[in-house]
Amino acid sequence: MTSFILAAIKAMPADDYVGFTFFVGCMAMMAASAFFFFSINMVEGKWKTSLLISGLITFIAAVHYYYMRDYWAELGESPTFFRYVDWTLTVPLMCVEFYLILKAAGAKTGLLWKLIWASVVMLVTGYLGEAVYTTGNGPAVWGLFSGIAYFYIVYLIMFGEAKALADKSSASVQRAHSILCKFVLIGWGIYPLGYMIGTDGWYDFVDGIGLNMDVVYNIGDAINKIGFGLVIYSLAVSKD
Numbered sequence: 001m002t003s004f005i006l007a008a009i010k011a012m013p014a015d016d017y018v019g020f021t022f023f024v025g026c027m028a029m030m031a032a033s034a035f036f037f038f039s040i041n042m043v044e045g046k047w048k049t050s051l052l053i054s055g056l057i058t059f060i061a062a063v064h065y066y067y068m069r070d071y072w073a074e075l076g077e078s079p080t081f082f083r084y085v086d087w088t089l090t091v092p093l094m095c096v097e098f099y100l101i102l103k104a105a106g107a108k109t110g111l112l113w114k115l116i117w118a119s120v121v122m123l124v125t126g127y128l129g130e131a132v133y134t135t136g137n138g139p140a141v142w143g144l145f146s147g148i149a150y151f152y153i154v155y156l157i158m159f160g161e162a163k164a165l166a167d168k169s170s171a172s173v174q175r176a177h178s179i180l181c182k183f184v185l186i187g188w189g190i191y192p193l194g195y196m197i198g199t200d201g202w203y204d205f206v207d208g209i210g211l212n213m214d215v216v217y218n219i220g221d222a223i224n225k226i227g228f229g230l231v232i233y234s235l236a237v238s239k240d
């Protein structure tokens with residue numbers, strides 16, 4: 001028993017607030033997965049796939065958080081590799097979620113593939129800046145490439161194809177589309193901030209806000225994976 005407690009203390013010192021967010025993140029992702037999976041049978045047919053995917057996203061994240069929490073506790077370093085593996089699996093799934101919402105407005109799979117490709121470019125270039133070319137201008141240059149791919153996604157959703165489709169759709173689809181815009185612009189916009197905190201570059205002034213990169217990423221994940229899933233759930237159970 002004592003050794004169990006000691007192991008827990010070692011894994012989670014009380015002043016390790018970064019570790020704490022990994023720990024809470026893991027629990028929250030697990031709880032959210034259970035919630036989304038159990039909700040599948042309570043919503044109309046066309047929403048079932050969306051809830052299934054929400055549950056898969058939080059479940060994949062829960063497993064990665066379990067490892068990231070350990071990694072951080074053992075090494076005190078950012079678990080960059082697990083982080084990007086997680087995103088590489090969950091971000092394309094989020095693109096599928098966006099597509100499913102826009103499908104009601106007549107979206108074609110071409111839009112889905114554009115979103116997926118852009119998100120892969122965004123993540124691969126982000127990884128290069130965060131883990132491979134970490135000195136000199138490396139992070140800023142690769143971060144810029146990543147940012148361009150990100151803004152292409154923002155463009156597709158807010159002004160491009162998705163917007164054109166939403167404009168000629170029902171009020172409920174338009175409402176869903178406007179929620180989507182907020183998540184892509186504000187929710188996803190949290191991550192570049194974490195990147196600027198965690199890597200060296202001309203933007204080092206943002207370090208002054210005193211947050212840790214992983215804490216920012218963990219907050220972003222909670223908002224975008226759990227928060228977005230809950231929005232889908234509420235759209236699915238709303239009557240209009």
Ligand SMILES: *C/C=C(C)/C=C/C=C(C)/C=C/C1=C(C)CCCC1(C)C
Nearest residue numbers: 090126146147150188191192195224
């Ligand atoms: C569940 C995980 C999600 C929704 C992750 C999203 C990640 C991003 C939108 C990351 C974006 C980045 C940039 C726009 C520039 C700097 C590098 C990244 C990869 C942090």
